[in-house]
Structure formats: structure tokens, C-alpha cells
Amino acid sequence: MTKIRDREFKNLKQVSQKASEKFESSDLMLEMYEFPDSVWILKNSFFDKIESDSLQFLESPFPYVKYRFKYINPDGEIEYTYGRGSGLSPNTDFDSVINSKLKSARINYTGKYIQALETIKDKSEFHEEFYIKKRSLGSLYLMLADVMLLKNKLNRRIIVLELVYN
Known part of the structure; x- marks a missing residue:
């Protein structure tokens, strides 16, 4: 943990x-x-539409990727x-972009993990700060490296869950 805190990643x-x-096959990941x-x-923004959950998008004459979460x-x-x-x-290989995006994860704000963090956020200042940062930023990879040496098991x-499986 001190190596991560000090950003020494070579021999981890x-x-x-x-x-x-x-982990990847577990329910926890999802x-x-x-x-x-x-x-x-999409070839350009002319072919796009604004969904009810979306902000207005900027017009673009260039192709771009669009994705949907269920x-x-x-x-x-x-x-x-x-x-x-x-x-x-x-000239981009669109198939590789699509395949890459299908494998790209983002935080599940409605999942049980974030709900569990919400239930413990009032336990301490650390838990509250962790929950707030997780909700707002998603990934906490290096941001919390300094607190990894805490003796609290939870x-x-x-x-470790954030660092190893992010």
C-alpha cells in the first residue's frame, strides 16, 4: 500500500x-x-436525436460513437x-471502436455497491468523503492512495476493491 501511495508501480x-x-463473472462487478x-x-450529428435523458448535443460534421445503457x-x-x-x-476502424466501447465500464449508480456505500457514509468522515467522491468522480484509483494505510478493515x-478491480 505504501508503494501505491508513493506511486511506485513497477514491482506491484x-x-x-x-x-x-x-470478479469479472461475479454479481459484484455488475x-x-x-x-x-x-x-x-453516427456519420454526423444530422443522424442523431436528443433522447429524453440527454442534454442538447453540439452539432458535429464528423462521425462519432453513441452508446446506450439499459x-x-x-x-x-x-x-x-x-x-x-x-x-x-x-479513417477510424469503427468496428474496433464499437468493440472497445462495449467493454468500457462506467460506475453503476443504481447498483447495490453504491447503495451499500450510501448506507455506511454516516459511519465516519472517511466513509462520507469516500461516498461523495465515488458519486461525483466514479474512479478513485490514486485519489485515495494516502488513506490506504488505515487500520480499519472495512x-x-x-x-483495495477500487484499486484492484477498476
């Missing part, structure tokens, strides 16, 4: 393949992160949110 042990596979269910390339509410209703990527060169688990 990697997570084992078995541990990585176990509670922490979400992946788009659809990704496509949510199932507690009452079983399906909702979608959308995102857009930056402009792409017409705090260490939260930090």
Missing part, C-alpha cells in the same frame, strides 16, 4: 488470473459497473440512458 504484484476471472448494451457510430427499475420497467463519444476520423477492503 498483479491480480491473479483466477481472481480477475472470479453491481459496481455497467456496460453499454448497444453501441453504434436499466430495469425495481418495479420492472425498462429505461435507457445514452452517451456520446468525441468525434472520430473517417476501509482497506473498499480501497
